[in-house]
Amino acid sequence: MFKVNSFVDVLKHLAVMAVIVAALIFGFFYLYLPSATNHGETISVPKITGMQLTDAEELLDEQSLRYYINDSTYKPDQKPFEILTQDPAPGAKVKEDRKIYISINMKNPPMIKMPKLIDGSVKNAELILKSYDLRKGKITYVPDLQQNAVLKQFVNGREIKPGDMVPKGAVVDLHVGDGLGNTEFEVPNVVGMPVDEASILLAGQGLQVGNIFYDPSSTEPTGTVVKQRPFAEVNAKIRVGELVDLWVSGQESVQGIE
Known part of the structure; x- marks a missing residue:
């Protein structure tokens, strides 16, 4: 132990202790710690x-x-x-x-549930497929009255129902309605009928009136259908949704029918 003879000796001892403490602090924070933690090295x-x-x-x-x-x-x-x-x-x-x-x-795609695309439009199907990280493949139009509506969905040639498991990122092929249907029947004959009655008859059979052409030189009563296309010939067939063009006697301005 240090022998203290005077107040000056006390001050000297305190000074020595302060130097020792300062040296320890300096050594720890500025020498040891930087070397231990690679301080400044990034x-x-x-x-x-x-x-x-x-x-x-x-x-x-x-x-x-x-x-x-x-x-x-x-x-x-x-x-x-x-x-x-x-x-x-x-x-x-x-x-x-x-x-x-x-x-x-990932090496292998995770399996996800196939969303429901059926009965929706092609555009809507594209949005759904994108949100599910699936890809739109080939679109095949098939006879059906639902125009542009998705009828069936396929992955790798196999029909997939909503809820079936498919790999994420799979290519989905679609069967889409063409708006015509596949039911064929004989072409109705509307020649000789008033154009308004002919239009009603065609609509009743699921057909559409196409172009109407007026023939002022016709000798038939004004507003009478004098010709149609397709023609109502033997074995002539037509499908639901198709157009029938009409030729009508008289002037267009007189009839006011478009």
Whole structure:
């Protein structure tokens, strides 16, 4: 123990202790701690998005960095195990042994439930497919009165019902109604009928009046159908929804019919 003979000796002892404490503090914070934590030494994070996982792992290992997969998804237009995102971003300054959080592209697509496209329009089907990460494939128009309506949905040639499991990113082919139907019947004969009655008869059979042409030189009573196309010939067939053009006697201005 120090022997204290006077007040001056006390001051000397306190001064020595203060120097020792200051030296310890300086040594810990400015010598030991920086060397233990690599103070001031940082690593620039490399860009690993777009790389394969094995290549990225090798690159990070060379720079004394680690990685952690915190997410995965499936993108059909990118390679399996391709790195999609990283955090921290490329160029960020980090310390040695820092974890780089990444998301990767899965090798196999996850299975999802097929949405209901049937009875909706093609445009609506496209929006639904996109929201489910599915892709629109071939559109085939088939005879049906529902024009532009989705009738059936297929994946790899197999009809898929709503709720069936399909791979995410699958290509979905559609059968769509052409608005005509496939029921054929004989062409009705409306020649000789007043144009308004002919229009009612055609509509009643699921047909549409097409173009109306007026013939002022006709000797038939004004407003009479004098010709039609298609013609009402033997074995002539027509389908629901098709058009029938009419030729009508008289002037268009007189009839006022478009």
